[in-house]
Amino acid sequence: MTSFASSKTSGPSFGRIFITSAVVIAVVALVLLLALNDPRSPETLLSIFATRFLGILIEALPFLVLGTLVSGLIEAFIRQEDVLRLLPKNRYLATIGGAFMGLIFPVCECGVVPVARRLFTKGLPVSVGVAFLLAAPFMNPIVFASTYIAFGFGPIFIMRFVVTAVVAISVGLLFALNRQPETLLQPSSWQKEVLHTGPRRGLREGLQYTLAIASNEFFEMGRYLYVGCLLAATMQTFVPQEALLAIGNGPVLSVLVMQLLAFILSICSTVDSFFVLAFVNTFTTGSVVSFLSFGPMVDIKSTMMFTGVFRRRTVLYLVLLPFVMNLFAGVLINALGITF
Amino acid sequence: MEIRDYTQQANIGIKQNSWQNWLKSLVLLGTGLYMLVLLLTGNIGHYVNVANPSIQWLSWLVVPLLLSLGGWSLWRTVKPAPTTIPANQSRLTTTALVICTLPLILGLLPSRPLGADAVNGGVNIAPLGLTSASSGDIAPEDRTVLDWLREFGRLGDPTVLNGETVDVIGFVYRELDMADDQFMVARFTMSCCVADAYAIGLPVIYDGAPDLAEGGWVHIQGTLQVGTFRPGDDPLPIILPTLVEPTEEPDTAYLYS
Numbered sequence: 001m002t003s004f005a006s007s008k009t010s011g012p013s014f015g016r017i018f019i020t021s022a023v024v025i026a027v028v029a030l031v032l033l034l035a036l037n038d039p040r041s042p043e044t045l046l047s048i049f050a051t052r053f054l055g056i057l058i059e060a061l062p063f064l065v066l067g068t069l070v071s072g073l074i075e076a077f078i079r080q081e082d083v084l085r086l087l088p089k090n091r092y093l094a095t096i097g098g099a100f101m102g103l104i105f106p107v108c109e110c111g112v113v114p115v116a117r118r119l120f121t122k123g124l125p126v127s128v129g130v131a132f133l134l135a136a137p138f139m140n141p142i143v144f145a146s147t148y149i150a151f152g153f154g155p156i157f158i159m160r161f162v163v164t165a166v167v168a169i170s171v172g173l174l175f176a177l178n179r180q181p182e183t184l185l186q187p188s189s190w191q192k193e194v195l196h197t198g199p200r201r202g203l204r205e206g207l208q209y210t211l212a213i214a215s216n217e218f219f220e221m222g223r224y225l226y227v228g229c230l231l232a233a234t235m236q237t238f239v240p241q242e243a244l245l246a247i248g249n250g251p252v253l254s255v256l257v258m259q260l261l262a263f264i265l266s267i268c269s270t271v272d273s274f275f276v277l278a279f280v281n282t283f284t285t286g287s288v289v290s291f292l293s294f295g296p297m298v299d300i301k302s303t304m305m306f307t308g309v310f311r312r313r314t315v316l317y318l319v320l321l322p323f324v325m326n327l328f329a330g331v332l333i334n335a336l337g338i339t340f
Numbered sequence: 341m342e343i344r345d346y347t348q349q350a351n352i353g354i355k356q357n358s359w360q361n362w363l364k365s366l367v368l369l370g371t372g373l374y375m376l377v378l379l380l381t382g383n384i385g386h387y388v389n390v391a392n393p394s395i396q397w398l399s400w401l402v403v404p405l406l407l408s409l410g411g412w413s414l415w416r417t418v419k420p421a422p423t424t425i426p427a428n429q430s431r432l433t434t435t436a437l438v439i440c441t442l443p444l445i446l447g448l449l450p451s452r453p454l455g456a457d458a459v460n461g462g463v464n465i466a467p468l469g470l471t472s473a474s475s476g477d478i479a480p481e482d483r484t485v486l487d488w489l490r491e492f493g494r495l496g497d498p499t500v501l502n503g504e505t506v507d508v509i510g511f512v513y514r515e516l517d518m519a520d521d522q523f524m525v526a527r528f529t530m531s532c533c534v535a536d537a538y539a540i541g542l543p544v545i546y547d548g549a550p551d552l553a554e555g556g557w558v559h560i561q562g563t564l565q566v567g568t569f570r571p572g573d574d575p576l577p578i579i580l581p582t583l584v585e586p587t588e589e590p591d592t593a594y595l596y597s
Contacts, residue, residue, distance in 0.1 A: 040457055047452050048455075050449045051458070052534050052535070054443060054447065055535060056535045057443055059535070061371075061402050062401060065405045068403065071594065077520060169449070212416070215409040215413045218409060223439040223440060226439045226440055265535050270394075271536065275531050275532070337526050
């Protein structure tokens with residue numbers, strides 16, 4: 001992981017531009033290939049694509065805007081002492097606490113990223129932020145309520161809670177072993193210098209500052225969200241979820257399929273319980289729990305947004321570790337034969 | 341543990357290009373106005389479940405928020421002040437601005453809900469196990485395609501519904517393995533937005549089926565009879581229509597769940 005420290009760049013390098021354009025060209029070529037082989041006309045495909053893209057985006061937009069405003073408010077009004085005072089001194093305890101920070105900042109996966117990024121610049125340790133990032137989209141009053149309405153306070157609710165907490169805290173603790181944020185975060189998400197603390201801003205000045213920060217943050221985080229929506233809409237236009245579901249039987253495969261579905265669909269965590277209700281009869285309990293615990297942590301949208309905060313290798317860990325842990329949890333639930 | 345204080349980062353004002361500031365203000369205002377237009381025309385129902393109160397108030401809330409962000413940016417562009425955006429704010433890039441114009445461009449296309457063309461891989465005709473639904477309380481002639489599938493799920497044994505009257509609307513959907521007189525009357529169901537939308541349907545056997553246009557909206561009255569629809573299917577309730585008439589697309593194309 002230390003090799004990353006040497007490769008940090010402040011501006012776009014030639015290699016980075018090359019890789020980005022290669023990826024863009026590959027994606028465009030793949031989409032063209034899929035479109036040419038599709039029996040539906042290009043106009044129809046474009047119309048379906050537009051509806052899917054706008055749908056995912058319009059649903060996420062309020063959370064993005066609220067997330068950027070909270071981020072602006074944090075930047076304007078929260079100082080180092082505040083973070084220091086509220087944070088347990090022990091970094092491992094703090095990481096465990098981070099998993100439950102969503103109870104204070106009720107955010108879903110689109111809003112949590114700008115908030116976490118801003119807290120990193122305020123000195124929040126990466127491990128705490130990671131636990132917050134992974135857990136908060138479920139660990140907040142709004143999603144508790146929607147899960148309760150869909151499933152009641154039963155095994156699904158409890159297992160979703162336990163699996164989310166265990167995975168988020170475990171991944172957070174793994175990151176706590178690394179004490180160099182510069183090897184994990186993008187340069188813009190943390191500051192090298194230790195800065196003196198100034199007085200708290202006045203309300204008027206602070207709010208003006210909030211607007212200035214938030215209007216830039218909207219684009220900074222928005223571009224990742226928009227590209228994520230673009231990818232999710234493309235996948236949904238061409239890859240039928242029914243095809244995915246058709247292969248999904250068995251205690252292991254069903255979990256894999258539901259996790260893949262959660263990743264592709266990028267359904268907001270506030271409503272994913274209602275969506276998955278349709279699958280409770282046909283899918284294993286473990287796969288439903290994995291869908292509900294993995295989906296809020298990682299999906300196409302949030303992965304794209306992670307790349308704006310973390311270095312690429314960190315993003316890889318942030319996707320793979322929760323994937324493997326949730327897979328394990330889901331298979332374990334199936335193996336133990338827990339039903340509801 | 342080490343805590344770094346980044347709060348009062350040296351207040352270096354970043355000079356953003358003037359045209360970037362104009363574009364930024366335009367995109368923010370444009371996105372806010374686009375949301376407002378969708379809400380006022382009702383077209384927002386093509387994308388998200390507006391029957392859900394929280395989605396509705398969040399969609400309304402985003403309009404004034406985006407307009408104030410855009411208005412503030414415009415004010416600062418026209419009347420620049422020595423802004424104190426800290427240096428850790430990475431520069432507003434042209435790429436980000438261009439990406440964020442995407443919904444405004446795609447929004448120019450005619451707004452359409454998902455229809456028969458968007459069914460990609462099949463329509464769900466299996467009973468739905470929605471625990472919170474109370475489909476039994478709805479009179480049979482008022483039940484939608486979604487209510488019927490829930491009712492099948494609630495009852496478990498659909499044969500008790502033999503002879504029940506059905507009165508539903510939906511779009512015509514066919515698959516290759518269906519006979520000439522077979523089709524499905526289908527709807528998209530949605531709990532939040534089109535990301536979670538999927539097609540559900542009831543099977544129909546009707547002599548006049550070949551005359552019905554694929555994807556066209558129809559109003560169907562008839563009775564239920566449990567039988568085998570396609571080879572290999574489990575026995576399921578099939579509509580035997582007494583009336584099939586083409587109809588307009590309903591105001592809300594989706595069935596919200």
